[in-house]
Amino acid sequence: MSKTLIRGAQVLGGEARDVLVDGETIAAVGEPGAALPADGAEVVEAAGHVLLPGLVDLHTHLREPGREDSETVLTGTRAAARGGFTAVHAMANTFPVADTAGVVEQVWRLGRESGYCDVQPVGAVTVGLEGKQLAELGAMHESAAGVVVFSDDGKCVDDAVIMRRALEYVKAFDGVVAQHAQEPRLTEGAQMNEGVVSAELGLGGWPAAAEESVIARDVLLAAHVDSRVHVCHLSTAGSVEIVRWAKSKGWRVTAEVTPHHLLLTDELVRSYDPVYKVNPPLRTETDVRALREALADGTIDCVATDHAPHPQEDKDCEWAAAAMGMVGLETALSVVQQTMVDTGLLDWSGVADRMSHRPAAIGRLDGHGRPVAPGEPANLTLLDPAYRGRVDPHRFVSRSRNTPYADRELPGRVTHTFLRGRATLAGGEPA
Amino acid sequence: MKRHLISAADLSRDDAVLILDTAEELARIADRPIKKLPTLRGRTVVNLFYEDSTRTRISFEAAAKRLSADVINFSAKGSSVSKGESLKDTALTLEAMGADAVVIRHHDSGAPHRLATSGWINGSVVNAGDGTHEHPTQALLDAFTMRRHLEPGTGGGLDGRRITVVGDILHSRVARSNVLLLHTLGAQVTLVAPPTLVPVGVATWPCEVSYDLDAVLPKSDAVMMLRVQRERMNAAFFPTEREYARRYGLDGDRMARMPEHALVMHPGPMNRGMEITAEVADSPRCTAVEQVANGVSIRMAVLYLLLGGASPGEAPAAGTSAAPSAAPSATLSAPTTARTEETDR
Numbered sequence: 111m112s113k114t115l116i117r118g119a120q121v122l123g124g125e126a127r128d129v130l131v132d133g134e135t136i137a138a139v140g141e142p143g144a145a146l147p148a149d150g151a152e153v154v155e156a157a158g159h160v161l162l163p164g165l166v167d168l169h170t171h172l173r174e175p176g177r178e179d180s181e182t183v184l185t186g187t188r189a190a191a192r193g194g195f196t197a198v199h200a201m202a203n204t205f206p207v208a209d210t211a212g213v214v215e216q217v218w219r220l221g222r223e224s225g226y227c228d229v230q231p232v233g234a235v236t237v238g239l240e241g242k243q244l245a246e247l248g249a250m251h252e253s254a255a256g257v258v259v260f261s262d263d264g265k266c267v268d269d270a271v272i273m274r275r276a277l278e279y280v281k282a283f284d285g286v287v288a289q290h291a292q293e294p295r296l297t298e299g300a301q302m303n304e305g306v307v308s309a310e311l312g313l314g315g316w317p318a319a320a321e322e323s324v325i326a327r328d329v330l331l332a333a334h335v336d337s338r339v340h341v342c343h344l345s346t347a348g349s350v351e352i353v354r355w356a357k358s359k360g361w362r363v364t365a366e367v368t369p370h371h372l373l374l375t376d377e378l379v380r381s382y383d384p385v386y387k388v389n390p391p392l393r394t395e396t397d398v399r400a401l402r403e404a405l406a407d408g409t410i411d412c413v414a415t416d417h418a419p420h421p422q423e424d425k426d427c428e429w430a431a432a433a434m435g436m437v438g439l440e441t442a443l444s445v446v447q448q449t450m451v452d453t454g455l456l457d458w459s460g461v462a463d464r465m466s467h468r469p470a471a472i473g474r475l476d477g478h479g480r481p482v483a484p485g486e487p488a489n490l491t492l493l494d495p496a497y498r499g500r501v502d503p504h505r506f507v508s509r510s511r512n513t514p515y516a517d518r519e520l521p522g523r524v525t526h527t528f529l530r531g532r533a534t535l536a537g538g539e540p541a
Numbered sequence: 542m543k544r545h546l547i548s549a550a551d552l553s554r555d556d557a558v559l560i561l562d563t564a565e566e567l568a569r570i571a572d573r574p575i576k577k578l579p580t581l582r583g584r585t586v587v588n589l590f591y592e593d594s595t596r597t598r599i600s601f602e603a604a605a606k607r608l609s610a611d612v613i614n615f616s617a618k619g620s621s622v623s624k625g626e627s628l629k630d631t632a633l634t635l636e637a638m639g640a641d642a643v644v645i646r647h648h649d650s651g652a653p654h655r656l657a658t659s660g661w662i663n664g665s666v667v668n669a670g671d672g673t674h675e676h677p678t679q680a681l682l683d684a685f686t687m688r689r690h691l692e693p694g695t696g697g698g699l700d701g702r703r704i705t706v707v708g709d710i711l712h713s714r715v716a717r718s719n720v721l722l723l724h725t726l727g728a729q730v731t732l733v734a735p736p737t738l739v740p741v742g743v744a745t746w747p748c749e750v751s752y753d754l755d756a757v758l759p760k761s762d763a764v765m766m767l768r769v770q771r772e773r774m775n776a777a778f779f780p781t782e783r784e785y786a787r788r789y790g791l792d793g794d795r796m797a798r799m800p801e802h803a804l805v806m807h808p809g810p811m812n813r814g815m816e817i818t819a820e821v822a823d824s825p826r827c828t829a830v831e832q833v834a835n836g837v838s839i840r841m842a843v844l845y846l847l848l849g850g851a852s853p854g855e856a857p858a859a860g861t862s863a864a865p866s867a868a869p870s871a872t873l874s875a876p877t878t879a880r881t882e883e884t885d886r
């Protein structure tokens with residue numbers, strides 16, 4: 111069994127420690143220079159680096175099967191390793207849709223074969239994401255993939271009865287319905303956040319109320335049937351208020367925010383550059399501030415990337431013709447460092463909580479989101495928070511480059527990622 | 542002036558006045574028997590229309606031809622080029638053909654901006670209407686028409702004049718460009734519409750908003766009626782055509798409440814019986830037909846100033862005597878030169 115000694119890393123941003131990984135587990139954690147049984151171990155000098163539990167993403171579009179031109183499970187999991195992730199939840203809006211045990215098992219198996227990152231498939235709530243008939247949720251749960259999170263992401267489960275039934279049904283196996291909250295009628299032809307900027311640019315507006323009204327309905331339904339609902343990519347200040355209220359009632363609602371909604375605003379759309387086109391759309395400064403505060407105080411449980419790869423031709427065009435979405439795996443931790451850590455809103459143990467512990471708990475993922483302690487699985491992320499550099503999309507290992515951060519300076523860099531003791535990233539490059 | 546005309550916001554007051562003044566000069570030439578100037582000889586102007594608009598295309602075509610430019614009409618409507626990449630590919634093709642200016646009409650807001658800023662082409666881009674965003678040459682011809690009637694002469698703007706724009710503001714590129722340009726020219730703009738047809742976010746625009754047409758009419762120097770599509774009714778923007786016409790349409794009774802000198806304007810095509818009655822449309826106060834004629838002069842001025850502003854080294858070999866020099870201040874003299882040439886013939 112191989113051994114790795116990570117020397118002098120700040121565990122969760124705290125005191126420097128030596129961490130010995132033996133095989134698939136953390137064997138020992140000691141003071142720097144402590145006599146750990148490290149003979150024969152590969153040494154990683156990590157002074158000044160921060161050691162976190164491996165990151166967990168609740169919201170990743172890996173595109174396979176069906177859109178391998180934009181991403182595959184292999185390229186997507188390599189990008190995940192690059193970003194410090196040891197587990198990702200693969201969204202169901204593939205071709206074919208992941209609405210059967212067969213498709214989720216296929217994705218799950220491709221993840222195991224890749225070896226870069228655990229891939230936990232998300233199952234569709236309804237057949238073909240059509241919002242009409244429940245998919246075989248039980249079969250997907252009982253499959254080898256063991257699906258726990260169900261979502262029609264990309265589309266909203268807008269029928270209140272279907273949503274209620276899904277919430278009730280998944281209680282049988284402690285599942286959770288992750289809702290892409292978007293009232294479809296209110297967002298017909300929507301191109302960007304509805305407000306001052308959309309009025310000037312003449313682009314169809316996506317009102318905050320179209321998200322908030324669905325979230326309000328869903329938390330009430332979840333309360334009524336005592337089930338778990340998870341809010342995908344929450345993006346407005348009003349949504350924060352609703353989730354805060356629902357949590358104050360003790361209802362089982364959780365929520366995620368994307369890195370881009372923590373950093374970017376709709377002012378960027380003035381360029382009409384489709385790299386800023388995303389769903390839900392970039393919102394306002396007020397929303398960004400509310401999202402950061404909510405992530406800091408725990409109202410928003412976690413950061414999820416909504417990594418959405420698209421081929422170049424789907425962005426190299428006029429705004430209305432462009433696809434919605436941004437890649438995010440390889441830049442997520444840097445954006446969180448800039449918006450949450452460097453601003454003093456969250457410390458590194460808070461980052462570990464929001465990007466590892468809590469998303470793993472929501473997805474009921476075993477072996478992830480665990481403490482950095484002896485006997486735990488060695489799923490670890492090591493980053494250099496002092497690093498400063500410009501984002502160069504040509505260096506991405508993702509198959510797609512539709513990032514809104516090209517040439518932007520972002521702090522921090524993941525240098526090593528360990529998946530059950532094996533380095534999937536070493537020296538910043540996939541291994 | 543900037544190299545492109547994408548938004549009315551691209552124009553400073555000086556730019557806007559220069560265009561209006563240049564259009565006045567060029568309009569005088571249009572009254573002569575020989576309307577053609579050699580100014581843009583050897584230059585290529587492409588009309589790239591992704592959306593049907595015979596009126597606007599013909600207006601730009603006439604303007605370019607009167608300046609002796611080579612005109613290529615490229616209609617993308619109905620052909621296989623309707624999605625994304627095609628704009629890029631088309632742009633690269635036009636660039637290879639040496640287009641000096643691309644006049645683009647597009648159903649998507651922002652397409653001209655994208656064309657101008659993507660690095661796909663080097664020529665000037667003129668926005669001939671994009672989605673529900675802007676239509677700056679329409680605003681210029683509207684301002685030109687207003688100035689002729691309300692503030693005759695050159696060199697000035699529309700300071701203190703009160704302009705009312707009525708109708709589907711939400712979906713109107715004409716309204717957006719007019720608000721920006723008229724504000725730049727010193728006018729006070731009031732938008733009138735049912736609240737459903739006013740964009741959320743209008744509060745930051747440099748204008749007033751009213752839901753009461755009758756209250757605004759007596760204080761208006763010009764009232765611009767926008768076309769309202771009957772189909773908007775189906776999306777519940779208003780209950781019925783009749784209710785819209787009653788509350789926001791301009792009929793003879795309402796026109797009588799306007800000041801004596803006030804103009805009725807319409808960018809066309811008119812929906813008679815909807816936003817405007819036949820009585821008003823056919824009245825001498827309605828400038829709709831005059832606006833069309835003024836459109837050619839304005840578009841001549843825009844093409845002339847954008848293309849004439851290129852570096853002197855790029856001046857065409859033919860007609861050099863008439864080619865405007867790089868300095869904007871010299872542009873007024875250029876039409877004079879052109880007139881001379883015309884007399885020479």
Ligand SMILES: [Zn+2]
Pocket residue numbers: 263264265290342343389390
């Ligand atoms: Zn989504």
